[in-house]
Amino acid sequence: MYRITAIALAALLMTATLPAAAIGGVAGAGPQESSQSMAADGDAYAGTHVAFETSNTAVTNYSVGGEAVFENVSVDSQSDHESETGIGSSSGLSAVTNVSGLGLTIDAQTETRVKIASEGSASMSAHDTERGILTVDAGSESQYVEATLAEGANATAESDGNAVVVESENRSGAFVIAGDGEVDVNDEGDVTAELGSNSTLVFRSYDEGERDEAAKEQERLIANGTATAEVYADHRDGERVADVATYGEDIAVETKAESEERLEMTAERAQREGTVIIATVSETAIDGAESADDLEVTVDGEAAAEASSYSELEGAIGGDQSRYMVTQSGEADASADVLIAVNHFSERDVAVQPASADGGALGDSVPGFGVGVSVVTLVSAAAARVRS
Known part of the structure; x- marks a missing residue:
């Protein structure tokens, strides 16, 4: 072992001259009070780069850089969804639509990250960075995830099967899976994913022209399990902030501020x-x-x-x-x-x-x-x- x-x-x-208080928390750190550039109000969140709301069963109106990307993102256990709809795993991902969604609540918040808990084993994390990372962690059960696109956006499954690309007016983004699972475009033109237990669906957003070959290689490294953590460092209003996204259950990252x-x-x-x-x-x-x-x-x-x-x-x-x-x-x-x-x-x-x-x-x-x-x-x- x-x-x-x-x-x-x-x-x-x-x-x-950078003050110690300027160092923000990251994934794994305890909840912290938001900076002035960010606000969380009940079931709505507005950050420097990312904004969204939560309904009872979905993350709604998810935007990155001021541009709407998804109308809603919902997750439900595979067993519950198949029982409710009568479809089986042999039907294929294209048939997975209208995922009812588990109950969601904003569970914890740091300066750059919001964790969204569900009534089941799944959880989501939104990362307030220029990349606008959104992750869905399956937890101990297999899950279905459906991301309904914002108006004017479209999704395409790449031919190599590694990613589903979402294009909107001024941004593009990619879904990949770290672990066991599959992501595809369903019959309604939205994105659906099947996640095995302890697997993670990862969405990364890019400004126009940013999703180049280097970005695609990073997506590949995440999808094949080679890259398991992503660190982002930035200055906001003269203060230092940092964020960590982790992909998979076998790595955890936590930040500490011990000096200037x-x-x-x-x-x-x-x-x-x-x-x-x-x-x-x-x-x-x-x-x-x-x-x-x-x-x-x-x-x-x-x-x-x-x-x-x-x-x-x-x-x-x-x-x-x-x-x-x-x-x-x-x-x-x-x-x-x-x-x-x-x-x-x-x-x-x-x-x-x-x-x-x-x-x-x-x-x-x-x-x-x-x-x-x-x-x-x-x-x-x-x-x-x-x-x-």
Whole structure:
């Protein structure tokens, strides 16, 4: 049996004037009071990037960047839906329509994340980032999910079967499944998904032109279980906020604010196998670096190898050396995506930071890209806190 480990990822903020209170909570952290840029009122939520409402049985009027994406999103256990409608699993996903939905309530909220609980084992999480991530976690039971599109939007299943793409006036988005399941377009033109237990339906939204080949590769890594966590760092009204989305039941990520210069996250896995962490840093976090090409990654104080292809990146998992890639979605997007393939989960220190002028690794005191990520294993603490 694999040993359970806890890993602390620290984002090193090089701007000394940034107050500690500016560091927002992330997935796994306890509920926090919203910032002024966000509001939650009863069963309605309005954030910086994402807004939605909840009815008794669905998330309704889900919008990203001010543009409506879904009229409603509902989830119901497969057994209940098949019993109510008389359809069987052999009918196919295209026949799954009018999912009645489990009762939903806003359960917990941090500065960048809202968790929505259901009356069954399923839950949803909405992430208030530019990517507008919405996840549906099946929990212990198999589920059907139906997303009714907003007016003017349309959905298309990609030929490779990995994703369903939703196109609206100025945005596009993609549904993929992390774990067991299938996603498709039903007979009414909406999106339906069949989720096996402990699987996750993931929706990621993009501004016009952002869903490029790099974005599609990230979707593929999520769908095949290689990428299990996505970190997003941003500034809002001069304050630092961060978010983590996790894809799957075997990883949990929690942030801590311990100083003005550090944003720490604890990641726990119930297995030793490595994984890819997608770290997206917004434009305001890279003022100290001339370009995303200035970034480098170190593991246990040694420079990680830069991967020249996605196959090389994935090949690092289980190998002798961790690897990383840095990508950007077009010239207009100043944010950078750092894909870190941690080769295995034992006692590791991983850092993402600007490269020095001579190409060597930098320490905490050197200004630059503005964000670093370090990994430290805390085996004893994890054993006390995580059930096998």
